[in-house]
Amino acid sequence: MSPLPATIPAPVRTRIRADARRRTVPTPDAAERRALLLRLLSLPLRYPDHELTDGRPRLTAAVAALPPSRAGAELAAFMAWFTAEEPEELVRHHAGTFDPRRDSSLHLTHYLNGDLRRRGLALLALKQRYRAAGWEPEGAEPPDHLPVVLEFAALAGPGRGEAPLRQHRRGLELIHRTLTDIGSPYRHLLAALCTLPPPPAEDTEPSPGAGAHPEAER
Template sequence: MPSDAVLYQAAALCLTYPDQALCARLPLLREAAPQLRTFADHAAVTPLAELAAHYVAVFASEDVGDRYGLYLSRWDEEGARPDGTAAARFEEPYRVHGLELAGQEPPDFLPAVLEFTARTGDTDLLVCHRPGLERLRSRLTGLGTPYASVLDAVCAAVPAAGASGTGP
């Protein structure tokens, strides 16, 4: 069974906008993180343009708004819109571990949090936002998207409250 760090890193790849790099990594991802095989198998037989269009339709379309958003601060309170300071709360753990986000996404972007967790072993951000992860998982399941299987695997790996920490 793969370590949770491998699962978190692989899930981060699955939840980013699909590109050629993801497609090239699918065989490795499938073997390294068997919990993600449903998604990996789907992605392997789906043309990249279709994968990208589905990603946008699920996570970035104006039609869906925030209903399936990958920004954890959005899920702090059901239906609440982040006030801009919510994402800032994510920055401190990154700093404590000597990490800085590179790129355009804010620190509460789920793939960034998953990569942070994989690199540091610190599951606190995921544990604190587990209720939101569960709501997102439920909504994705209801939508019938293969991304639901990724959230299934992540939610299954996130420790229960009180069992989190910074250990490997």
């Protein structure tokens, strides 16, 4: 892009450059790779039931096939531990790590919304967002459970799909710090997510019910 004339005021030049960045659309290959990475982060964060532990060889192969990146390296470091542990140890570690009452909770509204009423409204907003995209999560986990949010991001794309991740960025960073402090291998998954570059294009459309409750995007 050619330089903007110096006669244009600095705030206007900044806005023009920001608008140009938002109009940049990722290539189909880049979008597919990003979706795959988000999906590969979602799966091992789930409760390690038999289906997940039995699928570890396939997960490891998929991670090994990723293009080189900081996020991919963190994911590979986690998988080295995840594949070496016995299923019973994985269950014990997961249950002891992701206590919903602590700062390692995977329920993202725990960090952004304080009381139960505000969290209830935030969960409702997420449900509305998913339904507006034509998606219904499987399983019994609430809509703010990080693996669910990651799966939606992978399915719906970097704009609307990743909006909840952008909104809960501070919570994700807090989870990462907590996992690092306690030395949990799950810190690698949060590190991968936190080091993932912003998407080339972002959706600025407000979430369903925006303005009516604290979960509305700013």
